Structures are given as C-alpha cells and as structure tokens.
Amino acid sequence: MSNIARFLSISAAFLLGACASTQDSHADLDSSRWYMTGEHYRIADIALPAFTLEKQGDDYKIAGTTGCNEFFASAAVSGDKLTVTTPLAMTRKACGEMSYQIELEFTQALEEGLTLVDDQWQLSNGAVMARVPSSN
Structure with a gap:
C-alpha cells in the first residue's frame, strides 16, 4: 500500500x-436535567434556574424555570454550543428584585447560547448549569 x-x-x-x-x-443529552449552581450568585433562599432537554427529531425542547417563571423553547446542540432556536415562551409572574435580575441574566444567556465546559453548561456571565445526577 x-x-x-x-x-x-x-x-x-x-x-x-x-x-x-x-x-x-x-x-446522552436526551431527557437530561440541569440546574444552576449557586457559586456565581452566592445567595441563599432564592430559587435558581433549571431546565430539561428533550430530543425532538434533530433538535431539542428546552423547558424549565428561571427561578420564578416557567419557560420553554426549541433548541439545538452543535459541538459544545446549546442555542435556543425559537423565542422563549414564558409565564409572567411577579418576582422579587434579585429573582428578576437572575431571570434577566439567564434568559439573555440562553439567547446568546450556552457553552459546554467540563460537562457543565456555562452562561456568558460565568454562571454554570450542572447536570442533575440520574436516579438510576
């Protein structure tokens, strides 16, 4: 040869x-669940964002909570990037000032796209979404 x-x-x-x-x-992203670690905000007694990814054809459905409001959208994963491909649909409950700030930063980061770093989704502001351990 x-x-x-x-x-x-x-x-x-x-x-x-x-x-x-x-x-x-x-x-392994299908039906995966993710939560925001408290390391970035270092606050207690405030619910932080969390979401689930579910496979839908070639793309994903992303749905979860901002810590106050519920949301869902379509998303795509390419390489190490998670990108929301449709506008976020959200409930509109009143949130406290800190909850609203976290929600605003989280939804802006979703629109910019998350990056997979060391098996965690990283937001543009430095906050991290870690995988919820499976119960199996």
Whole structure:
C-alpha cells in the first residue's frame, strides 16, 4: 500500500471516529436535567434556574424555570454550543428584585447560547448549569 493510500485510510478512520464521538456525546443529552449552581450568585433562599432537554427529531425542547417563571423553547446542540432556536415562551409572574435580575441574566444567556465546559453548561456571565445526577 502506498504512503498516500495509507494516509487516506488513516484520515478516513479518524474522521469517522470523530463524527461518531460527536453523535455519542449528544445522545446522552436526551431527557437530561440541569440546574444552576449557586457559586456565581452566592445567595441563599432564592430559587435558581433549571431546565430539561428533550430530543425532538434533530433538535431539542428546552423547558424549565428561571427561578420564578416557567419557560420553554426549541433548541439545538452543535459541538459544545446549546442555542435556543425559537423565542422563549414564558409565564409572567411577579418576582422579587434579585429573582428578576437572575431571570434577566439567564434568559439573555440562553439567547446568546450556552457553552459546554467540563460537562457543565456555562452562561456568558460565568454562571454554570450542572447536570442533575440520574436516579438510576
């Protein structure tokens, strides 16, 4: 086998493996639940955002709470980015000042997209969404 043929074979195997690992890493996001850790805000007695991702065809449904209001939208995952692809639908309850500030920052971050860093979704303001451990 020539060096060029060997190089092409190895390259093809590497690319196919990379594609498979991307698909596998997204497969475990279906029905995954995420919560905002308290490290960024360092506050007590205020509910923080949480959401669930559910697979719908090639995309996801994202639904959860901002800590005060409920929301849902369609979302897509590409590489290490989670992007909301439709406008957020939300309830409109009155929230306290701090809850409203967290809600505003969270919804803005969702619109900008979250980045997967060390198995946690990172918001643009530095807040982190960690996976809720499965009960299995």
